[in-house]
Amino acid sequence: xxxxxxxxxxxxxxxxxxxxxxxxxxxxxxxxxxxxxxxxxxxxxxxxxxxxxxxxxxxxxxxxxxxxxxxxxxxxxxxxxxxxxxxxxxxxxxxxxxxxxxxxxxxxxxxxxxxxxxxxxxxxxxxxxxxxxxxxxxxxxxxxxxxxxxxxxxxxxxxxxxxxxxxxxxxxxxxxxxxxxxxxxxxxxxxxxxxxxxxxxxxxxxxxxxxxxxxxxxxxxxxxxxxxxxxxxxxxxxxxxxxxxxxxxxxxxxxxxxxxxxxxxxxxxxxxxxxxxxxxxxxxxxxxxxxxxxxxxxxxxxxxxxxxxxxxxxxxxxxxxx
Numbered sequence: 480x481x482x483x484x485x486x487x488x489x490x491x492x493x494x495x496x497x498x499x500x501x502x503x504x505x506x507x508x509x510x511x512x513x514x515x516x517x518x519x520x521x522x523x524x525x526x527x528x529x530x531x532x533x534x535x536x537x538x539x540x541x542x543x544x545x546x547x548x549x550x551x552x553x554x555x556x557x558x559x560x561x562x563x564x565x566x567x568x569x570x571x572x573x574x575x576x577x578x579x580x581x582x583x584x585x586x587x588x589x590x591x592x593x594x595x596x597x598x599x600x601x602x603x604x605x606x607x608x609x610x611x612x613x614x615x616x617x618x619x620x621x622x623x624x625x626x627x628x629x630x631x632x633x634x635x636x637x638x639x640x641x642x643x644x645x646x647x648x649x650x651x652x653x654x655x656x657x658x659x660x661x662x663x664x665x666x667x668x669x670x671x672x673x674x675x676x677x678x679x680x681x682x683x684x685x686x687x688x689x690x691x692x693x694x695x696x697x698x699x700x701x702x703x704x705x706x707x708x709x710x711x712x713x714x715x716x717x718x719x720x721x722x723x724x725x726x727x728x729x730x731x732x733x734x735x736x737x738x739x740x741x742x743x744x745x746x747x748x749x750x751x752x753x754x755x756x757x758x759x760x761x762x763x764x765x766x767x768x769x770x771x772x773x774x775x776x777x778x779x780x781x782x783x784x785x786x787x788x789x790x791x792x793x794x795x796x797x798x799x800x801x
Contacts, residue, residue, distance in 0.1 A: 487778040488768075488799045489516030489544070491686060493530055494783060494790040502530075505791045506537040512798035518544045518576075518686070518780040521552075522584060528561045535568040542572045546661045546686060546780055547643040549580030550603040551591045556628050558603070559610040566611070566634035576661045576684070577603060578643025581712050597648060598622050604640055604656055611637040641684065645718040650676035659683060659777070664706075664715060666754035667767065669722050670774035682777045687768055690758040690784040691793050698758035701784055703744040706755060711735045711743070727751055756784070761796035768797075 521527040527545040579596035602620035613633030639658035653660035659682030730746035
């Protein structure tokens with residue numbers, strides 16, 4: 480661990496395969512274990528807000544965050560209401576992370592239109608700033624119009640608003656107008672490049688995929704499945720081009736485009752898997768996570784991957800040493 484110790488140490492909940500209601504005991508342990516944050520995601524499992532409402536009751540000192548809520552799948556007013564509800568339950572301890580998500584989720588799963596994602600995110604951020612401050616909003620933005628919206632229960636402490644950001648344009652928007660940036664699928668060595676775009680003071684959150692097992696081949700096998708599923712999405716492909724992995728990942732992209740899913744997985748080099756998936760003993764995993772912090776990450780949001788062991792025990796094993 481670094482000589483400065485741990486400042487923030489977050490976990491992604493709910494855990495894979497664990498019923499939401501049965502998280503109570505673990506959540507109540509998290510502060511004593513050294514965890515400071517609970518972050519949620521929103522794809523096709525739980526929504527991002529409901530688990531945080533439970534955590535606010537079960538462990539009222541933890542900071543809560545969404546990483547992330549898509550800006551296309553809710554109307555602006557509903558998004559503001561959902562955020563205000565969690566901010567009321569956890570005053571001063573909630574960070575609302577918003578982002579574009581992906582065409583598969585927005586269009587394929589939710590029947591929306593994935594158009595002008597940068598502008599939609601910027602417009603949603605500006606609307607939320609006003610709405611969560613209790614203002615009455617009537618505004619024509621580039622991507623939507625709001626008429627006479629005012630929250631009936633504006634939070635006493637408006638939440639921080641953070642942007643999901645992968646490349647310079649969105650990272651710079653986060654630095655200019657948000658309270659920080661949330662990123663995903665990067666190695667510790669990539670953190671300085673991302674940090675350079677947002678400056679030294681903005682908060683940088685990253686979801687880090689952690690597979691606490693010393694069976695390296697099993698961890699790499701799972702890692703390859705995840706990498707081929709995510710990094711073939713255009714926005715992530717462009718992100719890794721920018722990070723400098725374009726040549727290493729080109730064989731994967733070519734096999735995937737040809738419909739050869741098995742070949743795409745096999746084409747991912749071990750070095751890429753080992754960079755993007757933290758695996759090894761719990762102690763080795765903790766050291767790898769800390770290396771992200773040492774490189775400039777403010778807040779790791781650990782996502783525990785299944786190993787066959789009890790997921791709650793893995794969370795306990797990954798707690799920071801104090």
